[in-house]
Amino acid sequence: MSSETREDLIAEVSRKFGISPEDYMLPARHMINLLNPDGSLRSHEEQGTEPGHEYPLPSPAELIRAYEALVVGRRVNDQNSALVRQGRMAVYPSSHGQEACQVAAALCLQDGDWLFPTYRDSVAVMTKGVAPMEVMTSFRGEWHCGYDTKQYKVAPMATPLTTQLLHAVGVAHAAKLRGENTVVVAMCGDGATSEGDFHEALNFAAVFHLPVIFFVQNNKYAISVPLSSQSAAPSLAHKAVGYGMAGERVDGNDLIALMAIMGRAVRLAREGGGPLLIEAHTYRMQAHTNADDDKRYREDAEVAEWVAKDPVKRMESYLADSGLLGDEVSERISAHAEQVAKTLRDGMNQEADTDPAELFNHVYSQPTAQLKEQAALLADELAREEA
Amino acid sequence: MSSETREDLIAEVSRKFGISPEDYMLPARHMINLLNPDGSLRSHEEQGTEPGHEYPLPSPAELIRAYEALVVGRRVNDQNSALVRQGRMAVYPSSHGQEACQVAAALCLQDGDWLFPTYRDSVAVMTKGVAPMEVMTSFRGEWHCGYDTKQYKVAPMATPLTTQLLHAVGVAHAAKLRGENTVVVAMCGDGATSEGDFHEALNFAAVFHLPVIFFVQNNKYAISVPLSSQSAAPSLAHKAVGYGMAGERVDGNDLIALMAIMGRAVRLAREGGGPLLIEAHTYRMQAHTNADDDKRYREDAEVAEWVAKDPVKRMESYLADSGLLGDEVSERISAHAEQVAKTLRDGMNQEADTDPAELFNHVYSQPTAQLKEQAALLADELAREEA
Amino acid sequence: MTATASAVNGNVSAETAQAAAAKAAANQPVTFGKALNTALADALTADESVVIFGEDVGVLGGVFRITDGLTARFGNTRCFDTPLAESGIVGMAVGMAMNDMRPVIEMQFDAFAYPAFEQIASHVAKMRNRTRGRLPLPMVIRIPYAGGVGGVEHHCDSSEAYYAHTPGLKVFTPSTVSDAYLMLREAIDSPDPVVFFEPKKLYWSKDQVDLEELAEQYESQRAAKAEGKARIARPGTDATLVTYGPSVSVALEAAKIAAEEGRNLEVIDIRTIVPFDDETVSASVRKTGRAVVIGEAQGFVSVASEITARIQERCFHSLAAPVLRVTGFDIPFPAPTLEKHHLPSAERILDAVDQLQWEA
Amino acid sequence: MTATASAVNGNVSAETAQAAAAKAAANQPVTFGKALNTALADALTADESVVIFGEDVGVLGGVFRITDGLTARFGNTRCFDTPLAESGIVGMAVGMAMNDMRPVIEMQFDAFAYPAFEQIASHVAKMRNRTRGRLPLPMVIRIPYAGGVGGVEHHCDSSEAYYAHTPGLKVFTPSTVSDAYLMLREAIDSPDPVVFFEPKKLYWSKDQVDLEELAEQYESQRAAKAEGKARIARPGTDATLVTYGPSVSVALEAAKIAAEEGRNLEVIDIRTIVPFDDETVSASVRKTGRAVVIGEAQGFVSVASEITARIQERCFHSLAAPVLRVTGFDIPFPAPTLEKHHLPSAERILDAVDQLQWEA
Numbered sequence A, B: 001m002s003s004e005t006r007e008d009l010i011a012e013v014s015r016k017f018g019i020s021p022e023d024y025m026l027p028a029r030h031m032i033n034l035l036n037p038d039g040s041l042r043s044h045e046e047q048g049t050e051p052g053h054e055y056p057l058p059s060p061a062e063l064i065r066a067y068e069a070l071v072v073g074r075r076v077n078d079q080n081s082a083l084v085r086q087g088r089m090a091v092y093p094s095s096h097g098q099e100a101c102q103v104a105a106a107l108c109l110q111d112g113d114w115l116f117p118t119y120r121d122s123v124a125v126m127t128k129g130v131a132p133m134e135v136m137t138s139f140r141g142e143w144h145c146g147y148d149t150k151q152y153k154v155a156p157m158a159t160p161l162t163t164q165l166l167h168a169v170g171v172a173h174a175a176k177l178r179g180e181n182t183v184v185v186a187m188c189g190d191g192a193t194s195e196g197d198f199h200e201a202l203n204f205a206a207v208f209h210l211p212v213i214f215f216v217q218n219n220k221y222a223i224s225v226p227l228s229s230q231s232a233a234p235s236l237a238h239k240a241v242g243y244g245m246a247g248e249r250v251d252g253n254d255l256i257a258l259m260a261i262m263g264r265a266v267r268l269a270r271e272g273g274g275p276l277l278i279e280a281h282t283y284r285m286q287a288h289t290n291a292d293d294d295k296r297y298r299e300d301a302e303v304a305e306w307v308a309k310d311p312v313k314r315m316e317s318y319l320a321d322s323g324l325l326g327d328e329v330s331e332r333i334s335a336h337a338e339q340v341a342k343t344l345r346d347g348m349n350q351e352a353d354t355d356p357a358e359l360f361n362h363v364y365s366q367p368t369a370q371l372k373e374q375a376a377l378l379a380d381e382l383a384r385e386e387a
Numbered sequence C, D: 001m002t003a004t005a006s007a008v009n010g011n012v013s014a015e016t017a018q019a020a021a022a023k024a025a026a027n028q029p030v031t032f033g034k035a036l037n038t039a040l041a042d043a044l045t046a047d048e049s050v051v052i053f054g055e056d057v058g059v060l061g062g063v064f065r066i067t068d069g070l071t072a073r074f075g076n077t078r079c080f081d082t083p084l085a086e087s088g089i090v091g092m093a094v095g096m097a098m099n100d101m102r103p104v105i106e107m108q109f110d111a112f113a114y115p116a117f118e119q120i121a122s123h124v125a126k127m128r129n130r131t132r133g134r135l136p137l138p139m140v141i142r143i144p145y146a147g148g149v150g151g152v153e154h155h156c157d158s159s160e161a162y163y164a165h166t167p168g169l170k171v172f173t174p175s176t177v178s179d180a181y182l183m184l185r186e187a188i189d190s191p192d193p194v195v196f197f198e199p200k201k202l203y204w205s206k207d208q209v210d211l212e213e214l215a216e217q218y219e220s221q222r223a224a225k226a227e228g229k230a231r232i233a234r235p236g237t238d239a240t241l242v243t244y245g246p247s248v249s250v251a252l253e254a255a256k257i258a259a260e261e262g263r264n265l266e267v268i269d270i271r272t273i274v275p276f277d278d279e280t281v282s283a284s285v286r287k288t289g290r291a292v293v294i295g296e297a298q299g300f301v302s303v304a305s306e307i308t309a310r311i312q313e314r315c316f317h318s319l320a321a322p323v324l325r326v327t328g329f330d331i332p333f334p335a336p337t338l339e340k341h342h343l344p345s346a347e348r349i350l351d352a353v354d355q356l357q358w359e360a
């Protein structure tokens, strides 16, 4: 695209918000934060919003729907961790503490929109509609990805860090070329922002002016490595400037702020405003995975501080205090969460049983002559074992 | 490094210039430009300088020295292009039009400092002291790199784009660990800023707070691809913000501005101010290499516009008008440039004659048994050919 | 690479070949590069999900002009330049293929595909498998490769082994003008990702082929087409030279010299390294009893190693001598003035043939 | 998928590590991981230009705890964490080696070295050659590799072929506890860049070795040391199993079963894939007349292909049967519950041995 077009667009978006183009790209001076840790609504002055960065509250119906997903997400995280401890699941990178981010990333999207999650984003994947057992296939060790990515418009959970951001860009680009109005949310962690593919993805999205929202869950650690060893930037949201896109930071344990920000981001992107970078400040409350020992690199006191900022309790208090969450709704939500947890427990008790012949069926559209020979060798071995 | 330390450092540097930390990182609002295209000095108001971005003029002696390198650089560029046309040199990516950048990048460094050039930076390499014929070894097709990189503290001219920026970071890091006061200038083009290694290099330099100056010659094209297809950022210098480092843009055809900026950058880096990103606005006046046909992707009129901004003429006018360049000096400089050109012509007339056995000698410290066998095979073939 | 070469192609019937030859005689010779360019244009025409992108492939037409004129003809949404970032190019192509496009991307030179290695090895190759077949990635990664053109460092790597070793990728490399056309069309239509290696030194080679007729032939035989067949580039009886891409012409040259000396060598052009055509290779070696495998890449852990290993596994009792290899040395690709010493030459191939224990 | 599975995705528990340390002190069996850890510590002590860095190698001690305690003992300028970027890690190491340091870097898992592929193939491998020997790059890239631990996708690749095919790199892979120590010391002291492959599944394997004694042995024999020697892991007479790294123990297991059945197999541990020890391998196969080459990686264009090709080239007339290969299938590394079908097993090796035409 010519530089005129680009500048016009930025100028237009910034006019819309009554701010300078550079101010449009720079995140608001303070992180956007609507709810206090105790669940009370912050005064307008304290919200971090400023001209060009205004964020109205979502509707009560939206909030209840999001809260339900939040409660289910927490329950699934904790159920899975229990299943891992019991040896019934191989590994689980829990997003305990980050569920508000998970829920907002999925709920801001419409049906035709795509989600690009990482290994940590099971709850987002579920929230977008994938059946819990399908989500957990890979963590169970059965197969690499257990759901139909095209049906759900959810990419496989990515392990090689930030590689998936480029795929998100490609999906958005293909949609744009066909004139489809698809928005894509592409997720990664704070550590992942250091990878080269992060840079290439943001740059491609900006140059091709694509509706991709890069959503960084800054949970302060990449396994053991703290943010300060990862970046010297004023904030990760400031990285947007270098690509000519807008960045924003938000309290990642404040579901209301997240919904407001992601909602606006999706709207702007769908209207042709180009890509955006959102940094959510949150915390990985548990170890990296069950295989990690977080006591080696952080203090209990630090973790405790974040317990006080828990996203679930915060939302619950807000809804209760504002009269949106009656006992009946609350019970229905709990029951739903228990039901999902039971599905997982029951599913994990079933023996997985994948036909080894499957190994050769999905390498190419048709097995090559070589693969047929190899499949025959294995089949012969298995037959002899049986005999 | 802890985030406190980093913030302290930024705070300190910005205090020094009386500006906010964010303003320290953001480039000055306008490109720094001290000389008009006609060689006249711009008024202070027009220079683009502002608080925190002040650039005093270099001394007359420095200017004459730089001018000499500029004239020699131009002569070498044009001599090499002629040699290529005559078929006496295989390929040459000329920096014709960018010589001011080349000269400033080399002259700002002291003896112990390192330079990391690209294929386009022969003139910078020469200016740092490497003998012209040694610089051209690779373009002659004799060997990959013709000079002693450690003796000159000049890395091999890099072809895989921006890979060398990371090497520059490593050299600076090693020096820092040993307590040496080495500054490193790492060069790349506008197109190269899109590569993942650019991102990783800037981030590593910022996180480890290393004295590396990333010097981007924005010559508006990456082969045929214009800047607008490369980046949507307000400027390439703005990319600094995302790493928490300072960026600045400068007129890359204004040798005086370049010397002022690079001089200050080296000083700041040596004093522990961390890495910096400098974007020089210049223009590749000729084709990418002799193999390229630039008429396919740009208008003659655009090239003509830049002829008017030629860095050599501009500097010559300035020096002549301000009485710094007498006939005697001018003649001495011309004679020097001719001498260098003659060295190149004479050298290129000599047959290159590399012993094929050399092929096997530098793969490992000692040839492996396999390489010895292969060397014997070739030696046998050559012996039979002779016979 | 003459008319004979294309006529021997197993897919062309005798009459068709003759007719083609007659018609081609009336035409100007076509370059390998033009055949690729036409294949891209025809694919863009045939399938609107095909998109072409990479560095300098737009207005410039690529540094080798293989995409010349495509942006002008099809518009810059079908053929366009990207920012300068190979991982970005491949990664974006993955996403576009996920979303039902067929990207055909160009890596400017062999060694400049390396920044994309993670995307290729961890995603392009594995996506279909990871998703149990639900997310195929039909895409083509075009890579100009190999030496013989006096290229400078990093511009002459033969990197096919890296990709051939990576399950999930198909690896094609044409050696004739008509294969340049046909195989590129095949690669683009393949439901699997194909790494398509173009021998740089052949870009300017010419042959008498009628591209329009080839296009018709391709369209009509498309369904029946058996992908992954090797080609007997020259039939022979005394020993088999097995090779591909840039080395096919060298092997043919060696066979010609050998013929003058009374040895009748068969030359096999592998064409598709993956999938590999064991049948054709084994049949030939069982017939001749001797084989030399030729490849320009450094020999250690190379495609030539694989072919050598397979031949001795499958034809052991037919072999009169060990299978020998003639490959590039195990050194980084040399500087231009030295490459002639590195590249397999007809002489070096003939030396190897001489060692195939003819006395025994 | 219980204890082993969790091990792959991270970490040995603190107790396990402590226990291991305590045992070693009392001259109890030493783990492979501890031997590596001690080699790093001894190298840091012996040579102040050695620096260690990578992802999580600092305070955490690496996800496999191979760098455990090094930051505490040597300070965070000798062993430190970097930002999360593998190309950055390798590229910075290149620069540090250019400036007279000896970087020893860790890639967290095999597939996560791929983002660094350009730095490795175009610079680490070529810098000495590009500069005619003036800019050697003594550095070690440690890569935990291969399967057998129930790891998830992208955590179990056997990627040695990519590096072995790249001239300028040395490729080491130890299979015993004492080699873990000795070969890592050798790699660090090598004037050439070494890609050092650590079989993940061996990290917790144990052997009775006295690390202090090994250290002394290493120091005293250092000058005389002939790098690149294969090891006869088990002498035998009837056939030769050639392998390396994670497959050595499997080959030994097969040999043990074969012995019970009356067949005396020789097992060769290659140790250094580059440089390759033709002498030891050829001598063995000439003696036994039969060979099976075993490797965990997918077999196509693999190190096993190379070894197979070399053996038949060099020992053709001693061979009673073709050289056979037992390798991983040509598929992406399978999910944990399926890997047992993919990995070469003692049974599969014995099946291959059975096919070595014993009747003939």
Ligand SMILES: Cc1ncc(C[n+]2csc(CCOP(=O)(O)OP(=O)(O)O)c2C)c(N)n1
Binding pocket: A120, A159, A160, A161, A188, A189, A190, A191, A192, A193, A219, A221, A222, A223, A284, A288, D055, D084, D086, D108, D112, D115
């Ligand atoms: C390319 C690559 N390198 C290394 C890894 C190993 N690894 C897995 S998760 C992780 C840390 C990621 O941190 P962050 O991006 O902050 O995400 P978080 O785990 O905190 O959600 C690392 C290093 C990987 N998966 N991919």
Ligand SMILES: Cc1ncc(C[n+]2csc(CCOP(=O)(O)OP(=O)(O)O)c2C)c(N)n1
Binding pocket: B120, B159, B160, B161, B188, B189, B190, B191, B192, B193, B219, B221, B222, B223, B284, B288, C055, C084, C086, C108, C112, C115
């Ligand atoms: C990794 C890599 N990809 C592609 C190339 C091929 N290539 C050489 S120069 C060039 C354009 C570079 O443009 P820029 O960075 O602006 O530098 P300039 O040539 O304008 O000085 C390209 C694409 C390369 N050398 N390395």
Ligand SMILES: [Mg+2]
Binding pocket: A189, A190, A191, A217, A218, A219, A220, A221, A222, A223
């Ligand atoms: Mg994190």
Ligand SMILES: [Mg+2]
Binding pocket: B189, B190, B191, B217, B218, B219, B220, B221, B222, B223
């Ligand atoms: Mg440029």
